Amino acid sequence: MITEHSLVVLDREPPHERLDRDDVGTIIHIYDGGRAYEVEFVDGSGRTVALVTVDAEEVRPIAAGELLHARRTA
Numbered sequence: 001m002i003t004e005h006s007l008v009v010l011d012r013e014p015p016h017e018r019l020d021r022d023d024v025g026t027i028i029h030i031y032d033g034g035r036a037y038e039v040e041f042v043d044g045s046g047r048t049v050a051l052v053t054v055d056a057e058e059v060r061p062i063a064a065g066e067l068l069h070a071r072r073t074a
Helices: none
Strands: 007-010 024-031 036-042 048-055 059-061
Touching: 007 036, 024 048
Parallel strands: none
Antiparallel strands: 007 024, 007 059, 024 036, 036 048
């Protein structure tokens, strides 16, 4: 199970119009023992871009060696 404050990668089509697959977010709440998560996605200034609830199958932990990537949101 993924723990709170862990970085996760969006591993499915985005549940929000401002997100892309492979965006990195932070788990801020765990539902029903890990069946779903509340994930916050922020921009470089720390401003929340999206706060979404996703099923466990929609995200994965970020792996060692994976590089974060910057892109502009609208």
